[in-house]
Amino acid sequence: xxxxxxxxxxxxxxxxxxxxxxxxxxxxxxxxxxxxxxxxxxxxxxxxxxxxxxxxxxxxxxxxxxxxxxxxxxxxxxxxxxxxxxxxxxxxxxxxxxxxxxxxxxxxxxxxxxxxxxxxxxxxxxxxxxxxxxxxxxx
Amino acid sequence: xxxxxxxxxxxxxxxxxxxxxxxxxxxxxxxxxxxxxxxxxxxxxxxxxxxxxxxxxxxxxxxxxxxxxxxxxxxxxxxxxxxxxxxxxxxxxxxxxxxxxxxxxxxxxxxxxxxxxxxxxxxxxxxxxxxxxxxxxxxxxxxxxxxxxxxxxxxxxxxxxxxxxxxxxxxxxxxxxxxxxxxxxxxxxxxxxxxxxxxxxxxxxxxxxxxxxxxxxxxxxxxxxxxxxxxxxxxxxxxxxxxxxxxxxxxxxxxxxxxxxxxxxxxxxxxxxxxxxxxxxxxxxxxxxxxxxxxxxxxxxxxxxxxxxxxxxxxxxxxxxxxxxxxxxxxxxxxxxxxxxxxxxxxxxxxxxxxxxxxxxxxxxxxxxxxxxxxxxxxxxxxxxxxxxxxxxxxxxxxxxxxxxxxxxxxxxxxxxxxxxxxxxxxxxxxxxxxxxxxxxxxxxxxxxxxxxxxxxxxxxxxxxxxxxxxxxxxxxxxxxxxxxxxxxxxxxxxxxxxxxxxxxxxxxxxxxxxxxxxxxxxxxxxxxxxxxxxxxxxxxxxxxxxxxxxxxxxxxxxxxxxxxxxxxxxxxxxxxxxxxxxxxxxxxxxxxxxxxxxxxxxxxxxxxxxxxxxxxxxxxxxxxxxxxxxxxxxxxxxxxxxxxxxxxxxxxxxxxxxxxxxxxxxxxxxxxxxxxxxxxxxxxxxxxxxxxxxxxxxxxxxxxxxxxxxxxxxxxxxxxxxxxxxxxxxxxxxxxxxxxxxxxxxxxxxxxxxxxxxxxxxxxxxxxxxxxx
Numbered sequence: 001x002x003x004x005x006x007x008x009x010x011x012x013x014x015x016x017x018x019x020x021x022x023x024x025x026x027x028x029x030x031x032x033x034x035x036x037x038x039x040x041x042x043x044x045x046x047x048x049x050x051x052x053x054x055x056x057x058x059x060x061x062x063x064x065x066x067x068x069x070x071x072x073x074x075x076x077x078x079x080x081x082x083x084x085x086x087x088x089x090x091x092x093x094x095x096x097x098x099x100x101x102x103x104x105x106x107x108x109x110x111x112x113x114x115x116x117x118x119x120x121x122x123x124x125x126x127x128x129x130x131x132x133x134x135x136x137x138x139x
Numbered sequence: 140x141x142x143x144x145x146x147x148x149x150x151x152x153x154x155x156x157x158x159x160x161x162x163x164x165x166x167x168x169x170x171x172x173x174x175x176x177x178x179x180x181x182x183x184x185x186x187x188x189x190x191x192x193x194x195x196x197x198x199x200x201x202x203x204x205x206x207x208x209x210x211x212x213x214x215x216x217x218x219x220x221x222x223x224x225x226x227x228x229x230x231x232x233x234x235x236x237x238x239x240x241x242x243x244x245x246x247x248x249x250x251x252x253x254x255x256x257x258x259x260x261x262x263x264x265x266x267x268x269x270x271x272x273x274x275x276x277x278x279x280x281x282x283x284x285x286x287x288x289x290x291x292x293x294x295x296x297x298x299x300x301x302x303x304x305x306x307x308x309x310x311x312x313x314x315x316x317x318x319x320x321x322x323x324x325x326x327x328x329x330x331x332x333x334x335x336x337x338x339x340x341x342x343x344x345x346x347x348x349x350x351x352x353x354x355x356x357x358x359x360x361x362x363x364x365x366x367x368x369x370x371x372x373x374x375x376x377x378x379x380x381x382x383x384x385x386x387x388x389x390x391x392x393x394x395x396x397x398x399x400x401x402x403x404x405x406x407x408x409x410x411x412x413x414x415x416x417x418x419x420x421x422x423x424x425x426x427x428x429x430x431x432x433x434x435x436x437x438x439x440x441x442x443x444x445x446x447x448x449x450x451x452x453x454x455x456x457x458x459x460x461x462x463x464x465x466x467x468x469x470x471x472x473x474x475x476x477x478x479x480x481x482x483x484x485x486x487x488x489x490x491x492x493x494x495x496x497x498x499x500x501x502x503x504x505x506x507x508x509x510x511x512x513x514x515x516x517x518x519x520x521x522x523x524x525x526x527x528x529x530x531x532x533x534x535x536x537x538x539x540x541x542x543x544x545x546x547x548x549x550x551x552x553x554x555x556x557x558x559x560x561x562x563x564x565x566x567x568x569x570x571x572x573x574x575x576x577x578x579x580x581x582x583x584x585x586x587x588x589x590x591x592x593x594x595x596x597x598x599x600x601x602x603x604x605x606x607x608x609x610x611x612x613x614x615x616x617x618x619x620x621x622x623x624x625x626x627x628x629x630x631x632x633x634x635x636x637x638x639x640x641x642x643x644x645x646x647x648x649x650x651x652x653x654x655x656x657x658x659x660x661x662x663x664x665x666x667x668x669x670x671x672x673x674x675x676x677x678x679x680x681x682x683x684x685x686x687x688x689x690x691x692x693x694x695x696x697x698x699x700x701x702x703x704x705x706x707x708x709x710x711x712x713x714x715x716x717x718x719x720x721x722x723x724x725x726x727x728x729x730x731x732x733x734x735x736x737x738x739x740x741x742x743x744x745x746x747x748x749x750x751x752x753x754x755x756x757x758x759x760x761x762x763x764x765x766x767x768x769x770x771x772x773x774x775x776x777x778x779x780x781x782x783x784x785x786x787x788x789x790x791x792x793x794x795x796x797x798x799x800x801x802x803x804x805x806x807x808x809x810x811x812x813x814x815x816x817x818x819x820x821x822x823x824x825x826x827x828x829x830x831x832x833x834x835x836x837x838x839x840x841x842x843x844x845x846x847x848x849x850x851x852x853x854x855x856x857x858x859x860x861x862x863x864x865x866x867x868x869x870x871x872x873x874x875x876x877x878x879x880x881x882x883x884x885x886x887x888x889x890x891x892x893x894x895x896x897x898x899x900x901x902x903x904x905x906x907x908x909x910x911x912x913x
Contacts, residue, residue, distance in 0.1 A: 024794075030872040032790035034879060040798035047805050067902060070895045077888055092884045094869055107870065114887075115880045121891040125898030126802065132905040133809035 010052030017045030039122025066128035073120025080114035154262030165251030173241020180233035217271035220621025225268035235596035242592030260286035314363025321356030365397025382488025406628025418459020425452025430562035464541035482519035495583030504579030518601035520571030528637035564655025722840025733846035753779035
């Protein structure tokens, strides 16, 4: 789509949406949201970017192949599940720590890591499908 | 005791560890890696030798670890006379084979891989013969098939190797499936999963209505593995493998696994008319077929391979014959055969390695050039021919003593044994004498004695055959009597010695030797006669195997064409027809249609509006003038559903639905442009109607299904549980998310794996299309 307004706005829109998707991912445990929804938002952000500026721009912006992102997501999701092995509790048991950083209590957990994995899998897989479809015959 | 158990476990793991380090060691040391690697089987040999005193006293050693306690599956071993004999043969001959392989494949670029494969096989074979648990036996059984596949196909650049490897895998691996079914039936009938516990179930098993089924399944496993007629064809073809493999797998160890299984089952399944008919009959037939086919060959390895088939037939025949004498004979012959056949195979390989040919008609006069090889060959052949004072003589005497009798059955089997043995006698000396005697013949390579690595193995095995024959008393106490006891299931003693004593056995032996010498002298005529016989028969199981494989491929092609026509239209139609049937048929059959829903009286305006909008979206889809509009209009309907979710308190679901709708519109549009569809659907109405019917049926079906589900009684136990514990246990207020990532996290892990694999699949599908066009 070659409208000037869309092309100009798209990068900002994409950046905002990706930021929002991270917000949705992180707040997911207590408010509506989570890795799956966050991932889908990020995908639509990338789709907008792709429609506006072409797939080459998206691939450059992603740096990694989207399938590699997906695989990495699955990897850290597995890792999050396996962490429990060091605490002698069953696979996938949620583990929590709440370190105080700059005076703020920040709850971190293996569950959050797992959700991040879900996020990356969704982003990577669907983006790679969309990009491949969009690529047409030339790429 | 636990210390010993740990060491035993280590002994089972050691070959696999060796298989892992072998390639690195070979890169470091070249062919000399054989020396340190041979220490592995040697250590295993020494470890199991330590059990000898216990076993000789008539005890059995069991041990192991629980594996899946809930199914009573364990990793456990049973060491009695039978398994110990096999363990010692496998590790002992294995030691020599490692050295031999070091010399034989010297300088081969993939020697490390070869060492690795053969050690893996060794580990599998050790596990097989020591398995107490049924499942472990099966796992190791199939592992030997797989490793043998790798070894036969080692020279994978040649088509003959690949075919032989595949054939061996299909025949023996397929037989393994019979074994699995048999073991499961055995488990079902007796309720035990271990051989050590099975031994007391003999009477129940023989009386069970499933006895015949179990017997046939077990025989299916044993006969394919041990190359009994008509499954014998894979064994000669397996001679495509490098000679160390032939010497090890296809004479001394793997092919005996089937015999091992029969011997293991003899105490609980033997003694029935079926057992004592099928086993000797098939065994005897295999003996004769193998011996005749052996005479026909001129290739040293193939001659030996067919005599191996014959020997295996003899062993099966003896195991099923049904007398204690026959069991003792089987025990003796089993050990004797492993020793002399292993040695002769290595001799054949040695001749091939040093002269460049193993065609017996093109060899002669090697006795000066290769004196040590000649000595080893001669000693092994004397044992194979059954001449005193060699071990083979003891075995043959015992065989004749066991078989000879007055009734028709005994006479028939005695004749079979004499004929088979006589032909094998001729082949033994054809292999051991023809290449060495006579005038020297020019060979592709100038013949000279091979390196120590190559002759040490055959010489040691051959000498052992002599030693056991001479010191038979000691050997019986330590090895063969416990072996026979384990096969029979009751304590046995063996007394036969190398000193000939008058009797029917000796006369039969003399007859055998006489016929053998006669055939040996007339070998060329015998070969021509056997050739004619086989050519007159024409069709054989080997060709049958090819025909079966071709038929299988043709059938697979036909079935694939039928079920996978490659037209997306057909796939999609089929999918939705099945969905519609699944939704509509069960309620129609069981009469469980939903009641008509009650329309709420005070429906708020905004809810009504959203629903109307959704309905409008559907109308828009149907009325759309081109496809792109239709896709976007579909989005309207989806968004309205998402709104409904939001209104009824499911923000997470609504959120997801919004995103999914957006993305599916984008992806559908992209797919449409990729497929280069025309903007409009130009089909005539009569082609659209079937699709419309299917779509309506699916929609109505889903609506009715959902109505029915919501009319059922709602069990709130799960809801209560998650609401109660979400915050307290999982530290999360959003129950939906907590379920996804914590309570049911393992499900999610599976789902994201599916998402990723689906992504990969779609990606590769798109790429394939690209490749084709380019």
